[in-house]
Amino acid sequence: MIAQISRLRAEHRTNAFGLGTATPRLSWWVAADGGVQAWAEIERTTARGPIVARIDGDEQVLVTWPFEPLRSRERSEVRVRVGINVGEGREQQVSAWSSALVVEAGLLERDDWASSLIIPSETADHSRCRPAWMLRAEFDLATAPVRARLYVTAQGLYRTEINGRRVGDDELAPGWTSYGHRLRAQAYDVTETVVLGSNAIGFEIADGWFRGHIGFDGGVWDLYGANVGVLAQLEVTADDGTIRRIDLDKKWRTAVGGTIATGLYEGESFDARLHPEGWSTAGFDDSGWMHPLVRPVESIDARIEHAIAEPVRQIERLAPVMVERLPSGRVRLDFGQNISGRLEMTVRGASGHRIRLHHAEVLEGGELGIRALRAATSVDEYVIGGGEVRTWQPRFTIHGFRFAEIENWPDGLDASALVRAVVLHTDMERTGWFECSDPNLTKLHDNTVWSMRDNFVDLPTDCPQRDERMGWTGDIQVFAPAATYLYGSGGVLSSWLRDLADEQHEDGAVPNFVPWVPCGFPEPASPAWGDAAAVVPWAMWQRFGDRGILAQQFSSMRAWVEHLASRADEDGAIRSGFSLGDWLDPAAPPEDPGAGRTDRYLVATAYLVRSSRIVAEAAELLGEHALRSRYHALADHTLRGFQDEHIARTGRMHVETPTGLSLAIAWNLFATEGQRETGGRRLSELVAEGDYRISTGFVGTPIICDALVQTGHIDSAYRLLLERECPSWLYPVSMGATTIWERWDSMLPDGRVNPGDMTSFNHYALGAVVDFLHRIVAGLAPRESGYRSFNVAPQPGPGIDCASTEHLSPYGPIRVAWQRDGDGLNVDVEVPFGTTAYIQMPGDDSPHIATSGRHRFSAAPSQPKGQICLLT
Template sequence: LVGRLRIRAGGERGTRLVVRHAEVLENGELGIRPLRNAAATATFDLSGDDEVLESRFSFYGFRYAEITGVDVSPDDVEAVVLHTDMRRTGWFDSSHAELDRLHENVVWGMRGNFLSIPTDCPQRDERLGWTGDIQVFAPTASYLYDCDGFLTSWLRDLAHEQARTVDGSVPLVVPAALPGFGSGGPTAAWGDAATVVPTVMHERFGDVGVVQAQYASMRTWVEAVLADTDGSGLWTGRMQLGDWLDPSAPPDDPGAAKVSDDVVASAYLARSLRLTADAAELLGHDEDARRYGDLAERSRTAFAAEFVTPAGRMMNDAPTAYALALGFDLVADPPVRAALAARLADVVREGGYRIGTGFVGTPLVADALTEAGHLEVAERLLLQTECPSWLYPVTMGATTVWERWDSMLPDGTINPGEMTSFNHYALGAVADWLHRSVAGLAPAAPGYRRLRIAPRPLPALEHASTRHLTPYGDAAVAWRREGDEVVVTAVVPANTVAEVDLGDGDVHEVGSGTHTWRTAAAKPRQHPPLPGLDAMLADVIDDPRAYRALLDTLAEHAPERADAVRTGTVWGSRRALSTALMFTPPPVLAEVDAAIRAATA
């Protein structure tokens, strides 16, 4: 939580009571190393009377506190939660307990970090308004809470800080509390908050005023980026933060992602140009709309020519590269898009359905898979509990979203990286996909004057629902399984209409009121018997029975090999299981072969 303790205590005058705060325990003690230079300590000198002690000018991000100096009963200690006063407007529920816990962690992390400004983390010597974090999280935030005023205020700060820079760049943090840090020019994905957040605000709250107020900032940002390019439509060669905290990056080098900085920067250039063109059109700036629209098309074409092969492969064969190309509509040709999506599904499977994206790719990957018809792949990625994954922290007892996929390692120790937070909302941006796709409620026009009802029931769930308090009233979508059917119920508020897409090819429109539809449930995937060691690795990872049999057998007969096979195998469609078990003793191979055959018979 974010806040402080309120302690009722008494003792001899001058006795000192000390409260130390931390997010996690390590070996039974407060895990204070991630706090870096933050003392996270409150000190009180007692007056001699019974009194209530509470910090007045400090707040802490913590889950555990240690009180020393005075014996205090736990009954005399309470936590005071602090955050900016915002009305809750969005909810999600499903039949999957761990998924619901993940969503609650997203909500709780947002509350803690929406305190005056949208901070990245509340506990260590930082608490800064990092632009990249809110850029990816704004859609989720605007669904969960009425944060219109909160983000409008922060965007005004962004424009003021941007006006103080020489080249029109957006500082990495707003307010700009890190003079000189990241001052080497514009930074992709972070500075793009100038175009993305106002666009999201207009889409979710119907607020044309915020676009009008921020238009000069949007225009200044894209002009700053254009001045930093060579005129080709690409943004390359610059130091960038890129796909920050890609799980493959070493703890001491969080920017070492599988996708190149040039791919990320060029994708964001095309996107911000498109958003600025749209804003210009909305505001009636016709000349700007034409100019930025033409520049956006030039960048889109240049991106596809530079980074996409005609066969539908990205030059960086990494999930974020494919998610950017698809999610930002940087490839228009349908066959190439289909090939890109198919390869993205393959890459996700080859990685064992464990997450392979950082700050940039994570909000995009599930959507890219779903929209291309790879819903089961998106589901496996979402419900994965092995590290790294969205649900791994849940299995480790997390109550907020972590900064790193492995902020706490499986053995219960804290990640050795200097930058390790246990309350960081950016990777929780997946909740927007839960609302829009899994449950199926989204705006189809600014401010929800038109709704989109398009649930995509995950095979592993029995039901899911979402509700959002729109400017027109409550809107809701819920679905549940009944035998071979899925029953969808939706509430459309007064003075709105909804377009309904249940995935059966029929898109129609309904007015306000409560509506119910029944559709045929997708048939569960059938897994054939597998030929033991001759089975393809893709078939093993796709069949939970076979995968569990493999790992359990290795854990029993060759435990030193189990983790290496789990994390080091490329689960490809043309690689036999035997190739992943090279140098495994023959008796163990025989056990694995028999276990796979028996589990899938």
């Protein structure tokens, strides 16, 4: 067949509109019957005509922009074709051109922003949630524009309408960043929304993270400023190419509408009687509205950057799987899945009829389990305006819930048909799947996927439901390999890492959550948490092939390692300072989750070794050879300190815990292979002595199964993985969980919620084990960055008869599936163009090498060497 090019993309975006970079990197997939890409031609078409750049070589992932940098607002169409060398004679085949990708830059320079910040009101009541303000302005267009663009950012959350039509489909825009350092901006194509003649534009703006009540232990108000405001710039392009900014600064009017109170944690109250119909259309009577405050753009100290990730969107709607009328009169709904989102309902009734919506993750004692929500009351309220049937959902709040109760639901309306749970999270592309013969293990994987979805709401958070919802560094540090497999999360993580670098202290310390909220938690950086500065960019390099993220974050990576090294004693070991240790070790008391079995300074020193090694390798990739030597030397020095402090002369660790042994094995911290083997044997013994129940916390849980397999104890790893008694990965599954719990026993066997103050049913961190499912159980792991080459080496263990995984790699879909055949094993592999697979079958001395296509491998008792055949 003629080679085909598909999925031409810029950066980590599914579309390339409103880009915040002048030199977007390009990626594409190739479908061809074998061969090697010899060159690529990239054609860029502008109003001045086409330009073609030829790039020799086989790279097709995040390829450097080969043209002059884009200017602000500049629009181009880009397409690609490639030349492929095929056959022994290296005959060349030229692909068809790809479909065109429209690439358009946003406002790239601060001077491009000429509009003003519009502030609805300076008044603020700190005792309760505040209303959403409405802003409107009218303008005239004498001629129909060829193009119209709206560029927006806000201090607070906003939604936009033009001429009565909603602009965009973002939710919770512009998202949560370290607002003191940067604001994200969005660009909208409003060409079809504006009209010749009279027009109106309207904004609703609410507190959100900027000024709302956020944080735990009482939280804080007005963290980033006392006033919300919106910066909106509307530009129209005439047919001669002239761009005109519509000056709206003196035309704005403001009032409070139907959203009389709204808070991210508390919920939203909407009175439909107060909502001014037609408020965003021309001719609306706003004579009773006030003049807002107008501030020049210079009043914004933060950088203004266009978003580099897809926005939060309404992803799907779930119908209730159960509806019942309670004796109290409330209607209870079970949506069958714990989500992040909101309720949407279609209602009618008498004017003034008040409906309240209550949310919870679980039931306890026959009631909504709301104690664990702490101060996040999570109650929405809707007052019917009367007359027509209306569909409503809150706009500026979000909840974590599976169950909901509706108070005062109108008689005669069918809630099962008229109420839906709307799932909200960043609109990432799903890229990873897993199934196996054990339905509980498959369910564990599904639960982890849901927890990632629910916690990637603009940035990677710990939980979506209680008064917290922070960007905890430790959670994403351990989960990054899983996150980069399951979803195209490069945009979210790149954006969040910018905030991490912005929030980093001058001495390199990284706050324990980013953005930082001063709400009572200790501010000093913790090892394993701050190490996200090094580990997350490295995971993105390994899984996405994104060298650019290493360049972007290299200073931050170095600064963290230097900070951690400054806490070490002269011999390289860390023995003091703040450290959360192996957080949530099940042996730790509920009131002190960091007091686990493993020495917290063993954890700290181990992480310094690991992150120093990562920074050394990053330096090598970036051509910083002197720095590579420095950080390898630091890693070696710290390793000696670790060994002197924690490993006895006998080769045994002074204090043997499952987490300590796992760290030493998985990260090569033992001095000799013999010590490592002894450590593996002792780890297997400890796991057996614990009846194969979990005995690790945040640090040990992601790597304990790897440590067992690496030292030859695969049966122990599988028994640990498949255990169902508490604490275990499958205990929550046996209790009906649909997401990953924060604690191993967030719900006790008798159905009571864990009595501790810190209990969530939707944390992804302990689900980090799914990376083991992808790499070891199913057998797919990257060999080179971006899966340019990859290993296929399933390691079946007892209790699993078959497993499969699929990953949409940067080069194309990779599929691995295996099943037992008596004592033998059959493995099917699909290899995308541009990659090489190394398939290691049981009994083989060396791997088989396979290029693009579908392949089958078999290993049988009578045929110890793996056999290969090409599947058509």
